Amino acid sequence: MSEPLLSIRNLKTYFSRKGKEVRAVDGIDLDVFPGQIVCIVGESGSGKSITSLSVMQLIPKPAGKIVDGEILFEGTDLLKLNERQISDIRGNEISMIFQEPMTSLNPVLTIGDQISEVLLRHRSITKRKALERAVEMLQFVGVPRANEIIKEYPHQLSGGLRQRVMIAMAMACEPKLLIADEPTTALDVTIQAQVLELMKKMRDQFNSSIVMITHDLGVVAEIADHVVVMYAGQVVESADADSIFEDTLHPYTQALLASIPSIEETKDVLYSIPGTVPDASDFPIGCRFAGRCEKVQSSCLEKMPELRVVKPGHFVRCDLV
């Protein structure tokens, strides 16, 4: 295979909260190849958003800090760049869209202004050309009446339209990598499907790679080439999408799959994983999932399992497999 576009090695992003160290991201490895759609999946609080914000270097300061690791983008370590250099990459070569389409757009600026300003920042074009390009992008992401919408404000649009605007904005400079942090979570199901289709269209059109963050395995099944399962700041399983669904190895991934509601069997009670994610400021020494794992053994509590290759391209952090 070709060289990875993005390669995260042993990334650790910690917060300090009330004098305690919160290990939000605790040694993540992740590769994204050109044109690939990688899904990061895991329950809320497992460190997915902080991973993506670390790549963009948008970690809330001064509470959060990247303490270790490398983030190689086309071979350059983003963590070694200064603020000016990283801002040249943001919105240009790596773009990001967020979960909350309601609050992620600036309420007092027009849609056209917000899309064109990213072009004005990274391309040397006139304001008029940038606005024309904004209209094109809006038409491309399927926004009706694009010519009028550019003069409107976010509050005049529905949630689905706003998320399309966010996508148009993120794709305006045709980035090599798009990071989408739960872009469909706030939307209803039909709109959700349309947005996922749109993301695939983006990948095909611009040959962009996509890192899609979600806690919804339905989304993963729909879109992923490769899946990374995160739990308590770590990767617990990583494989191509088919292996994750057909040949599930980690007990946590199995539990996640068991908790998807399926259409065929109508269960009375929806299965959900018992217990909660351990507190990131107080992780156990052994396996972090042990407290909720059905297959737990005494050895699991004593030593943290390593992430190891079980089959070619299939990584698992569990010593029982």
Next chain:
Amino acid sequence: MFSYILRRCIYAIFVLLGVATVAFFIARLTGDPVAIMLPPDATVEQMNHLRAQLGMDKPLVVQYGMFIWDLVHFNMGESIRYGEPTLSLITERLPATLELAGASLIIALIVAIPAGIISAIKRGTWFDRLVMSVVLIGQSMPVFWVGILLILLFSVTWRLLPTGGIGGWEHLIMPAFALGLHMMALITRLLRSSLIEALSSDYIRTARAKGLFPRKVIGKHALRNSLLPVVTIVGLQIGALLGGSVVTEVVFAWPGVGQMIIQAINNRDFALVQTAIILLAGIFVIINLIVDLLYVVIDPRIQYK
């Protein structure tokens, strides 16, 4: 929009009538003007005669009725002291008061906006702490005290500025600063906190994710959103500014409406007091309307119907 303005104007008429009523009764609590207009040895007949001349022999309710009747016909009465129409007496003095209030507003904004922005960006640093301490002091010093302190320092000790009176900028700077200090402190604190809030919002994260320069992120994306509460407070504080101008004008012998009101109260010149208060209230009402219309310019989510 037009019907909104019309409704606001009708509403303003009622506000002004209310203000007029309060001014009418409060003025009469100050005492009997006849007693100070005549020499101490005047007879009761002489006093009654003057009272009748001034229309003050009638019951209070009748006097009030006549006052309102005159008012709605834009007849503001004559000063019993100067024997001239009160309206022209006050409009003569109004430019001086507006000059003072305007200058203090400008000084307040010129200092407060950069101070608020920089302390929000550099929150927690020594600069921020210094600004916030100055703000606290500024907010707790009464205007007359600041005025006297300034006169002591700049006029008496260092002999740099005149103690009072009207003239060039050297006359204006001290009273304008004293009057504006409160507003300056308030705007700094408010702008700082609302900018800090804006800077932690999702759309700022989006703006930074676009690679925009900090200057754009703060100046374009955050500042406009944090201006709304500031504009509200500026509008409301203009009332306090007009009130404060009364004290400031007395301390600095500034020949404005405020000083005239104090003299009129001492003279029990009811008509003059009433007209001055109604006029100042009118200015306040107009400024508030302008502020409300400014919201629409700043925040497209606000619309008046």
